[in-house]
Amino acid sequence: MFTDLLAQHFVHTALLAGAVVAVVSGAIGIFVVTRGASFAVHAISELGFTGAAGALVIGIDPVIGMIGGSLVVGLVLGVLSLRGRERDSAIGAVLAFGLGVGVLLLSLYHGYATEATNLLFGSIVGVSDRQLLELTIVALIVTAGLAAIYRPLLFSSVDPEVAAARGVPLRAMSIAIFLLLALTTAEAIQVVGVLLVLTLVITPAAAAQRLTARPGLALVLSIAIALAATEGGILLSLAQPWPTSFFISAISFAVYVAARVVKRT
């Protein structure tokens, strides 16, 4: 049964889509964790949901609405460049209202309820070839963006004061990372759903940070953990018909707990 499934085209598509999303999520997660912006990921993802719900109501592709919603929030957060407690409360306020609007939009939508469930909890095994192509294109954009600004982004994330003194434009970096994060989040939603985006964007990076202090190696480990969780989660859900998102979050969390226990190299 399991080996039969492995031969199926939809399984291959799911594994490929999962890999694409895992790579960008793991990579951007390092910067998100370094900047202490985990809560922002949650906000971007829930507003992505609002965007998707809006798209369903007016009858367009929910992925478009999701990317739109995420980008708007990402842009606002990037431009405001808030820090600390002010950022936390601002995000909390925006997130709550955005989700409220999402609930209203869903109540206005009279289509299949599964669409909404898929948004919230993910639907990796339903990815089409066209979706895979879209995911890949967006992932390439994010990867190219991260590669281009890697050093100044790292500098502004870990040491903003000196970075500014050396001429790194802090606000531009903030806008760039939040826009790239918005695109990544819109990707991750399609695999694990709105409510579980953190399991791919935050958990692997947090675990990687516990394992090494080398910035480059932490990035590679974060990607590796995200990949292992996603691919492992998809395969396990073929063998045991529980939700894929559960398995992904379970593997990712297990690695995180292990990383907290073992000593850092």
Add this chain to the structure above:
Amino acid sequence: MSAVVSVEALGLRFDQRILWEDLSFELQPGEFLAVLGPNGTGKTSLIRILLGLLEPSAGRVLVNGGPPHEGRQHVGYVPQQRAFDRDLALRARDLVRLGLDGHRWGNGRLSSEERARIDRAIASVGASDYADAPIGRLSGGEQQRLRIAQALVADPALLLADEPLLSLDLAYQHTITGLLDERRRTAGTPVLFVTHDINPVLGLVDKVLYLAPGSWAIGAPDEVLTSETLTQLYGTDVDVLRVRGRVVVVGTPDDQHVHHVDHDH
């Protein structure tokens, strides 16, 4: 030799509040200038102007013969000590490296020459033993040593330090001021040192720029740190006492300078 910093008729105001007017001074190679004064008199703003991060309201500033933002790459900046996250994926040497190439695009590979340069900078501040330690696990004093290495690694023509001794114990205060002093003696790099307490650098400074609310004075420490000068600056009776080779300022209206007395902890 020509001045490394030349400030002419500089004025700074925020809204209606005038911080200073007609401020002029020069910094020659090898000079050590301490910038003193209570909070809110624009000490940090002066550094930001010299870095080209803040536009003065009036006057002209030249750094290395050009406008400040053009000279940024030849300026070493040492901020006050601040805590890094314990789990931050960044080693001591990574922090120093960012001072060399953190402002450049891409992720960049280090040449062997650059690698050697980073090692030399770390060795010059006596931090080789913990060069590969995670930055968040080092003490405040160790971190400040690395801050000096970070500022020196790009071979600066000017050093700007903003309260670099804050929250350091006396032994480390000596180490840090000693490292700055060594640099200006061996390489002729002038140092502009913002501090609320003159005593740790009293034996090193050539000139003191005293910023008081609405006025300023510049000159040798013995000229500026006198009861007459400060009384005139504040417009109220201020006493400058010399106690066991230390300067104690008593009677400033805001009592900021109580710090001069009790900072020795």
